[in-house]
Amino acid sequence: xxxxxxxxxxxxxxxxxxxxxxxxxxxxxxxxxxxxxxxxxxxxxxxxxxxxxxxxxxxxxxxxxxxxxxxxxxxxxxxxxxxxxxxxxxxxxxxxxxxxxxxxxxxxxxxxxxxxxxxxxxxxxxxxxxxx
Amino acid sequence: xxxxxxxxxxxxxxxxxxxxxxxxxxxxxxxxxxxxxxxxxxxxxxxxxxxxxxxxxxxxxxxxxxxxxxxxxxxxxxxxxxxxxxxxxxxxxxxxxxxxxxxxxxxxxxxxxxxxxxxxxxxxxxxxxxxxxxxxxxxxxxxxxxxxxxxxxxxxxxxxxxxxxxxxxxxxxxxxxxxxxxxxxxxxxxxxxxxxxxxxxxxxxxxxxxxxxxxxxxxxxxxxxxxxxxxxxxxxxxxxxxxxxxxxxxxxxxxxxxxxxxxxxxxxxxxxxxxxxxxxxxxxxxxxxxxxxxxxxxxxxxxxxxxxxxxxxxxxxxxxxxxxxxxxxxxxxxxxxxxxxxxxxxxxxxxxxxxxxxxxxxxxxxxxxxxxxxxxxxxxxxxxxxxxxxxxxxxxxxxxxxxxxxxxxxxxxxxxxxxxxxxxxxxxxxxxxxxxxxxxxxxxxxxxxxxxxxxxxxxxxxxxxxxxxxxxxxxxxxxxxxxxxxxxxxxxxxxxxxxxxxxxxxxxxxxxxxxxxxxxxxxxxxxxxxxxxxxxxxxxxxxxxxxxxxxxxxxxxxxxxxxxxxxxxxxxxxxxxxxxxxxxxxxxxxxxxxxxxxxxxxxxxxxxxxxxxxxxxxxxxxxxxxxxxxxxxxxxx
Numbered sequence: 001x002x003x004x005x006x007x008x009x010x011x012x013x014x015x016x017x018x019x020x021x022x023x024x025x026x027x028x029x030x031x032x033x034x035x036x037x038x039x040x041x042x043x044x045x046x047x048x049x050x051x052x053x054x055x056x057x058x059x060x061x062x063x064x065x066x067x068x069x070x071x072x073x074x075x076x077x078x079x080x081x082x083x084x085x086x087x088x089x090x091x092x093x094x095x096x097x098x099x100x101x102x103x104x105x106x107x108x109x110x111x112x113x114x115x116x117x118x119x120x121x122x123x124x125x126x127x128x129x130x131x132x
Numbered sequence: 133x134x135x136x137x138x139x140x141x142x143x144x145x146x147x148x149x150x151x152x153x154x155x156x157x158x159x160x161x162x163x164x165x166x167x168x169x170x171x172x173x174x175x176x177x178x179x180x181x182x183x184x185x186x187x188x189x190x191x192x193x194x195x196x197x198x199x200x201x202x203x204x205x206x207x208x209x210x211x212x213x214x215x216x217x218x219x220x221x222x223x224x225x226x227x228x229x230x231x232x233x234x235x236x237x238x239x240x241x242x243x244x245x246x247x248x249x250x251x252x253x254x255x256x257x258x259x260x261x262x263x264x265x266x267x268x269x270x271x272x273x274x275x276x277x278x279x280x281x282x283x284x285x286x287x288x289x290x291x292x293x294x295x296x297x298x299x300x301x302x303x304x305x306x307x308x309x310x311x312x313x314x315x316x317x318x319x320x321x322x323x324x325x326x327x328x329x330x331x332x333x334x335x336x337x338x339x340x341x342x343x344x345x346x347x348x349x350x351x352x353x354x355x356x357x358x359x360x361x362x363x364x365x366x367x368x369x370x371x372x373x374x375x376x377x378x379x380x381x382x383x384x385x386x387x388x389x390x391x392x393x394x395x396x397x398x399x400x401x402x403x404x405x406x407x408x409x410x411x412x413x414x415x416x417x418x419x420x421x422x423x424x425x426x427x428x429x430x431x432x433x434x435x436x437x438x439x440x441x442x443x444x445x446x447x448x449x450x451x452x453x454x455x456x457x458x459x460x461x462x463x464x465x466x467x468x469x470x471x472x473x474x475x476x477x478x479x480x481x482x483x484x485x486x487x488x489x490x491x492x493x494x495x496x497x498x499x500x501x502x503x504x505x506x507x508x509x510x511x512x513x514x515x516x517x518x519x520x521x522x523x524x525x526x527x528x529x530x531x532x533x534x535x536x537x538x539x540x541x542x543x544x545x546x547x548x549x550x551x552x553x554x555x556x557x558x559x560x561x562x563x564x565x566x567x568x569x570x571x572x573x574x575x576x577x578x579x580x581x582x583x584x585x586x587x588x589x590x591x592x593x594x595x596x597x598x599x600x601x602x603x604x605x606x607x608x609x610x611x612x613x614x615x616x617x618x619x620x621x622x623x624x625x626x627x628x629x630x631x632x633x634x635x636x637x638x639x640x641x642x643x644x645x646x647x648x649x650x651x652x653x654x655x656x657x658x659x660x661x662x663x664x665x666x667x668x669x670x671x672x673x674x675x676x677x678x679x680x681x682x683x684x685x686x687x688x689x690x691x692x693x694x695x696x697x698x699x700x701x702x703x704x705x706x707x708x709x710x711x712x713x714x715x716x717x718x719x720x721x722x723x724x725x726x727x728x729x730x731x732x733x734x735x736x737x738x739x740x741x742x743x744x745x746x747x748x749x750x751x752x753x754x755x756x757x758x759x760x761x762x763x764x765x766x767x768x769x
Contacts (some may be wrong), residue, residue, distance in 0.1 A: 027315025091312030
């Protein structure tokens with residue numbers, strides 16, 4: 001794990017808490033809504049997708065960029081709906097749940113999307129052969 | 133054709149006197165900096181960035197001149213200044229030029245595509261001082277309802293089937309979180325920006341899908357461009373379907389890239405069997421890898437089911453279509469998707485699900501009814517009529533272009549068949565249900581990503597000297613050189629009437645909004661609110677405490693009967709238990725019922741004057757934007 005990767009992971013791990021801290025600022029100010037919007041739209045997804053394994057095939061970066069927002073919005077919708085279902089909804093609970101999720105996700109490698117590595121099946125076989 | 137002559141390494145007699153001295157003094161770094169300035173002026177690069185800068189300047193200049201407050205019959209079409217139209221033309225020209233360098237600098241057409249999104253859809257977001265689309269305020273009302281109740285009540289019946297929003301609440305709960313976290317009063321403060329947000333999030337997903345099937349960046353970005361201009365259908369407003377479409381396409385993108393079965397690509401593994409613009413088939417994956425991928429997709433699929441009723445059905449239909457191919461036969465994924473959908477349908481969504489199932493008996497097979505738009509009276513007025521025609525022309529142009537590609541670029545169709553299948557898959561849903569008069573728009577929307585890709589393939593020729601067919605490559609390239617800019621310009625021109633022709637119905641003046649809000653805030657709980665149509669701002673404010681009846685939202689012949697004697701028609705159906713009944717008549721309702729042909733010409737004014745003249749209604753408030761009447765029940769004898 002390179003230093004740069006660890007720095008990015010640390011930023012992603014803290015981003016949700018930074019968004020939470022921003023909610024202490026005056027209502028509806030850009031300094032408040034911009035970090036919240038950026039985090040809810042991208043944070044959890046990037047935390048899940050980063051870092052990807054080395055030897056990426058072309059397009060893997062594009063894939064992470066494209067899927068970050070859909071994944072983040074999905075988790076936002078799932079978390080907020082569950083909070084409503086358990087009668088525990090508040091902005092703080094919403095952001096704390098997402099931020100905690102992102103922090104945990106950052107501790108793990110990126111989602112193992114199989115074809116993101118060169119050759120998928122062929123690669124698995126090659127790795128096994130090397131191991132054997 | 134320009135040829136660059138390499139400059140001599142050291143001082144030359146032809147070099148300007150000061151230049152060599154400067155280079156020596158500043159060192160190599162400064163030399164590199166200076167070299168980059170003339171680079172920007174090289175014709176090839178100049179014509180890449182200059183149109184973008186010019187179009188941006190023209191667009192910004194045109195913004196204050198957009199007179200949206202005084203729209204008449206033509207909607208926003210004749211209120212957009214010439215500079216606005218010119219900026220679109222320059223942008224289109226710049227996009228076509230940037231495509232020439234798309235192979236080495238794909239970010240330029242990408243920038244143009246984002247700029248097009250903003251150019252087309254940002255004016256209303258920036259300028260409007262109230263909610264665009266009266267029905268967007270319905271979704272704002274749902275968010276407010278959730279925040280006020282702090283819980284979901286999927287089983288509590290609400291007037292106008294509004295309980296469906298508690299049954300598929302994902303989009304609204306997410307926005308409830310955002311409203312509170314932003315610290316704004318309601319989602320109305322940001323909902324006009326939804327088309328831009330959705331557009332920006334959708335572009336990378338589209339690019340990901342298109343890149344899975346095409347290596348040629350020109351084809352990819354032309355597809356994105358066509359998608360943007362053909363997306364006039366207006367489903368990307370502040371709505372669950374806008375978000376669900378993005379999630380749906382994200383799932384499909386992952387499926388396209390990671391669910392190829394080993395050994396299933398066959399002859400497509402050989403480059404010789406692929407169209408020159410096509411991408412290689414993604415590498416195959418093992419059963420275990422695909423199972424892991426299903427687990428990764430599960431939250432996305434669940435979120436789609438939390439968010440919207442129809443999109444999970446569309447996703448299942450698309451996955452079923454993919455199962456018809458050898459390459460993407462993944463019954464496990466289809467089963468998981470269907471099970472997640474059914475679990476949600478029989479738990480949270482049970483009331484509407486059961487109701488829809490029971491109504492299917494009547495709607496199945498009724499193709500004519502299921503494929504019509506809304507209550508569909510005759511569009512009336514130059515703007516709405518032009519918009520209706522432009523919509524049809526846009527659909528036809530994209531469909532014809534896609535059909536041309538399907539016929540002429542068979543190799544590309546073969547490798548991109550999954551995308552074609554996914555686009556065609558929703559069409560049979562016409563045979564099932566009309567989805568409240570919206571099925572036509574939804575099927576179009578879900579088919580558009582694939583249609584735009586193939587339409588682009590008809591316009592972007594295969595790489596020089598390659599590709600089959602009877603037409604010589606030189607002729608094909610020349611035809612494409614003319615057809616590409618012409619068709620893209622025509623599509624951009626067609627977007628304006630197709631999207632802004634009915635704009636007078638969509639802009640809701642703040643004074644009208646305030647009048648409606650005042651009434652609905654003060655109406656006692658249980659009151660009945662009558663209106664000609666539900667298409668007015670804040671129509672469903674406090675919808676869980678008030679009952680609604682939009683009297684003209686019915687079949688046209690019934691409206692003709694109602695107009696003859698409105699009070700006699702309405703009175704028998706009004707509550708007799710002493711609850712107050714109000715009739716709200718607003719300017720937006722007038723514009724909407726006239727434009728959509730719900731009432732005949734002058735019908736709204738006739739209805740209004742008959743209600744005013746009746747002793748059964750008394751006027752509570754009258755403003756230039758509408759009036760509020762209260763029903764006076766007959767005194768008991």
